[in-house]
Amino acid sequence: MQSVHHHPDEDLLWDYHCGAIKPGASLLVRAHIEICPHCQDELKVFEGLGGVFLERMEGVALTETALDLALARIERPAEALPRPVRKQPVFLRGFALPPSVAEAPVTGRYWAAPGVWIAPINTGETDRRVKTYLMFVKAGMIMPEHTHEGQEMTLLLKGGFTDTYGTVETGDFVVRTEADSHSPAIAADEDCLCLVMQTAPIVPKTWLGKILQPFARI
Amino acid sequence: MSGLVSKFIFDQSLVIGATRRMTEDDRHLDASGAAPSVTAETLIARIAASRDREAYAQLFCLFAPKVKAFMMRQGMGFQAAEDLAQDTLLTLWRKSELFDPARAAASTWIYTIARNLRIDAARKAARVRDLPEDLWQGNAPKPADDQVIEHQEQASIGRAFDRLPQEQKAILRLSYYEGLSQAEIARAQSIPLGTVKSRMRLAIARLRTHFLET
Numbered sequence: 001m002q003s004v005h006h007h008p009d010e011d012l013l014w015d016y017h018c019g020a021i022k023p024g025a026s027l028l029v030r031a032h033i034e035i036c037p038h039c040q041d042e043l044k045v046f047e048g049l050g051g052v053f054l055e056r057m058e059g060v061a062l063t064e065t066a067l068d069l070a071l072a073r074i075e076r077p078a079e080a081l082p083r084p085v086r087k088q089p090v091f092l093r094g095f096a097l098p099p100s101v102a103e104a105p106v107t108g109r110y111w112a113a114p115g116v117w118i119a120p121i122n123t124g125e126t127d128r129r130v131k132t133y134l135m136f137v138k139a140g141m142i143m144p145e146h147t148h149e150g151q152e153m154t155l156l157l158k159g160g161f162t163d164t165y166g167t168v169e170t171g172d173f174v175v176r177t178e179a180d181s182h183s184p185a186i187a188a189d190e191d192c193l194c195l196v197m198q199t200a201p202i203v204p205k206t207w208l209g210k211i212l213q214p215f216a217r218i
Numbered sequence: 219m220s221g222l223v224s225k226f227i228f229d230q231s232l233v234i235g236a237t238r239r240m241t242e243d244d245r246h247l248d249a250s251g252a253a254p255s256v257t258a259e260t261l262i263a264r265i266a267a268s269r270d271r272e273a274y275a276q277l278f279c280l281f282a283p284k285v286k287a288f289m290m291r292q293g294m295g296f297q298a299a300e301d302l303a304q305d306t307l308l309t310l311w312r313k314s315e316l317f318d319p320a321r322a323a324a325s326t327w328i329y330t331i332a333r334n335l336r337i338d339a340a341r342k343a344a345r346v347r348d349l350p351e352d353l354w355q356g357n358a359p360k361p362a363d364d365q366v367i368e369h370q371e372q373a374s375i376g377r378a379f380d381r382l383p384q385e386q387k388a389i390l391r392l393s394y395y396e397g398l399s400q401a402e403i404a405r406a407q408s409i410p411l412g413t414v415k416s417r418m419r420l421a422i423a424r425l426r427t428h429f430l431e432t
Contacts, residue, residue, distance in 0.1 A: 010419055011400065019337030020399060044322075045375070045426045050333065051326030052376040053394045059283025060290060062300060070278050070304060071271065074311045124341075 004036050004171035012175075013039060017046045023123035024132035024197040027100060028155045031195060032173040034098035089119070092134075095158060095193055106134065112216035115141055121195075131218060132197045137161075137186045144209030145183035150199030152176045159192030161185055181205060258324035259317075266314040278307050281325075285332045292336070292397035302339065306332040323372030378428035386421035389414060 008016070008029050015021045016029040033039045088102065091109055109119035115138035123132050129150070137143065139159070153175050160169040163182035168174050176182060186192045202218055204210045261277045264270035282303040289299035309331050310317075317327055379387065392398045392406065400418065404411040 010422060011415060014393075014418070015399075017333075018393075018397070018399075019333070019340060023341070041426070042422075045422055047330050047333075048323070048326050048372060048375045049379060049390065049425060050329040050394055051323050051372060052379060053391075054281075054284055054288055054329045054332075055323075055325040055372075055376075057284040057287045057291075060287040060299070062283055062286060062303070066282065066300065066304065067275060067278060070282070070307060071275060073304070073308050074271070074274060078312050 004038065004169075004173075006168060006172040006174050007036065007039055007042075008032060008173050008175075010042070013042055014046065017043060022125060022127075022130065024121075024125055024130055025153060027104060027121070027123055027132060028153050028173065028195055028197050030100045031098040031157075032155050032171070034100060035171050036173075091117070091119070097157060101134075101157065101195060109134075109136075110217075112218070113212050116216070118216065118218065127199075129200050130198070132195070133218065135194050135196055135218075137192045139186055139191050140188045142185045143183055144212060145181060145205040146202045146209055147181040147205065148176055148178055148198065148200065148202055150178070152199075152202070153197045155195040157193045157195055159190040160187045161192055162187070258328075259319040262310065262314050262317050262324055262327075263319065265311060266317065274307075274311055277310070277324075281328050282307050285328065288329075288332065288395070289336065291395045294336075298339075302332065302335055305335055309335070326372060374428050375425055378425050382421050382424060386417050386424075389417050390421055393418070 012021070012025075012029060016026055019026075021029070033043060086103060086105065089106055089108065092102075092106065105122045106119045107122065109117045112118050112135075117136045119134040119136075121132045121134065125132065134157075137159075143161075153173070154168070156168055156170050156172045156174075158170055160167060160172075161184040162168070163184045165174075165176075165180065165182065168184075196218075198218065202213070204213050256276070258277060258280060261270075261273040264273040265277070282300075285303040285306050286299045289302050290296065294302065306328060310328060313331075317324070322330075379390070382390075388407070389403055392403045393400075398406065400414045401411055404414045407414070
């Protein structure tokens with residue numbers, strides 16, 4: 001990915017590394033890392049240091065039979081991993097997706113407005129206000145202005161958009177919060193696909209947005 | 219099975235934990251003052267090449283007690299930590315061919331496996347497997363069975379860590395060993411969260427320089 005300019009900040013990468021963020025956010029960060037050599041390097045520092053610490057750790061004695069058990073377990077065949085081969089929905093074919101997005105449980109999509117579809121992802125999140133979804137927007141469209149009650153993370157998988165805060169391109173990872181009001185304008189020459197995680201519903205600022213929100217369900 | 223076990227001859231310098239404590243001063247050396255003759259990377263390569271059970275037993279004795287200790291420091295119970303150590307080494311056995319010593323040290327790879335298993339265990343219903351171990355996988359040719367492999371970057375990041383200012387080291391230790399979040403570290407040390415963040419950032423930036431450019 002040659003043109004990634006926006007990355008998750010170091011705190012977020014660290015929390016991801018520790019498993020301290022929720023599944024939806026974790027999926028976005030992971031998908032970004034898969035396409036961003038810069039963040040791969042960042043993570044390697046965290047993990048390399050983890051390796052150093054592990055190496056220097058003073059071990060705790062294992063139970064007496066631990067080695068026997070370990071040697072017995074390797075003789076057993078590995079349980080077939082219950083990794084269901086997920087059939088990718090037809091509407092996602094043709095998109096170049098990072099592996100973790102391609103494997104994400106996407107069940108279906110709905111049209112939120114003409115030229116805009118949304119495909120929710122079931123991340124196992126239990127808080128119903130938190131949503132993770134793929135959003136497709138046709139080239140050249142302008143999204144109704146809105147703010148956010150919580151946090152919105154966006155990973156651009158294809159195309160790009162421009163909002164009050166600048167231009168966001170393929171591979172970029174951006175976070176918008178309550179303080180940010182924006183009206184993303186999709187690049188004119190390319191359709192846009194992004195992966196979005198929001199911790200609360202968006203807050204439309206325009207009458208059009210308010211009319212569309214019940215359909216958009218975000 | 220115990221008959222099989224007794225056939226293995228263990229290099230005592232590889233059995234860490236029972237006998238000695240690694241201190242700040244002898245951290246670069248093993249008990250005899252020399253580097254162990256067989257590196258963990260070589261042992262993994264032997265497992266990948268020929269399902270070498272003796273190599274596995276050595277690796278198990280070397281790393282399972284450390285993984286267990288690491289998990290216990292992060293708050294896991296005695297038995298849960300031992301189970302996780304068992305699963306970590308079993309995963310290593312099953313995925314040994316994914317290990318690429320050109321990309322990562324053995325300890326880093328094992329740390330990554332253990333970390334993933336811990337996160338999975340914490341998210342009981344997790345279907346999404348975080349951080350694949352094959353992030354480290356490369357296309358490097360597989361080393362010959364008896365080749366001694368060492369990992370320079372790993373040694374380098376260790377030395378870089380040792381040269382960090384004390385307060386930065388303290389924060390990294392609390393993060394890794396105690397599994398504390400930045401907010402928890404701030405409370406534990408009675409310093410502002412912003413200070414924790416900036417120290418962490420400085421430390422990581424310095425390590426990155428050493429790690430990625432050696």
